[in-house]
Amino acid sequence: MMEKKKVVIIDDEANIRELNRHLLLDNFTDVDVVGEADCVDDAVKVIELTQPDIVLLDIEIKGGTGFHVLQRLRPYSFKLIFITAFNQFAIKAIKFSALDYILKPVNEFEFVEAISNALKRIDEANDEAQVDNFIAHYGKDEQRKKMVLRTSDSMHIIEINDIMYCKSDNSYTTFYIKDQKEIVVSKGIKEYAELLEEYRFIRPHQSYLVSLDYIQRIDKSDGGFIILNNGKEIPVSSRRKQSLLQLLDQL
Template identity: 55%
Template sequence: MKKIVIIEDEPRTRETYKHLLAQNFTELEVAGEAGNVSSAVALIREVNPDIVLMDIELEDGNSFQLLQHLRPYNFKIIFITAYNDYAIKAIKFSAFDYIMKPVNEFEFTHAVANAVQALNCCPSSESQVENLLDHYEGTQKSGKLVLRTSEALYVIKIDQISHCKSDNSYTTFFLSDKREILVSKGMTEYVEILEDYGFYRPHQSFLVNINQINKIDKSDGGFVVMENGAEIPISSRRKPSFLNILQGL
């Protein structure tokens, strides 16, 4: 049986999580709970869990400070937070699941199911946590993005992304080395975090790396030609602002 621990400073909320786990995940054992950084460190070291449910804000600090005491990271993490702030951005860069408070049962069970599935392909979270702390601390030395598929975790350099294509709740990343990586998240998950790295959305279905644009072809309404030869359409609504951005480079 896989072990899960709950790091949450509100006792009533911990009871809610335990109830949801008991109702939906009989294969998981709740192996302990803690409400602050110091007790959480001791608990995780003692129990060696497979999954950690981790509230970001704790009594005596936050979960990022907690993680700095826990190397190596041989467990999957699901973050829980009441605030949609800079911490969420760091989490998105690292492909961790997160749940917003107040917790919705569907979102909760979906995130836990994802973590259980991830244990089969990549039980270690080492690369994810390193990238998370890098972005959270603002150093961004790595310039990397973690992409999670059902089979693997990919740690890629952001400047190697040519463009992204949206297909409803899926996004395909096209890399400069010709690789394609399909992830089961919508493009809106990535637009905000990649805009600071020179990405722009010329069309509802595409996000492009401006630094990898080869030319703008103005025929047939206009399209972008990327360095890898891909042709990306430009919507008429977005065309003026897109051209203004390019002229400002």
């Protein structure tokens, strides 16, 4: 008989802890909730005592934050899933770091998906590098503009400034990185367009996302193309052409 995976729930709302516990027990026969806590000190104690495989961790808890819990437990070996009420900065930071999260109010489908992902990754290296990146983005550390890209078989931590452009292929996005081979991730380009818009990225075509830093010129013939400094031609859609030209004129 396979040993059950151990889960700890850290949240300062008792009703959320209860809901998460019921969702786990109703949807996963191979997990066991071995502990709960609502504050930093108790969270550290219960995690050290139970050595869980997965921790559901609220960002804002009594006595501090989930980050304080993680700092006191390093190095840790569990899979981490953040629980958070909608917070634009937190969600962006989590996505930049390719971490799993559950948004309050909890949606059962999203909950099951996050737990399933964590269970699949139990044997992978832990999430410390991703958490470091999350904290840097959440704290708006301007010295650390990095992004975590998780593929089917590995994890890449890249400098945002090294991303030349991205290309969409339905539900997949290929990142073309300066001086590196491309990286293919199983997420649509729309999510990355929203994440990277504040880092001088534009979307000249529904299938492309381009860094302004690598644009050499615009060729207005044949409907319009962006020419990157490596010679790559990126098409410009007719409906985006005028706004793109106006944007480049302002630079």
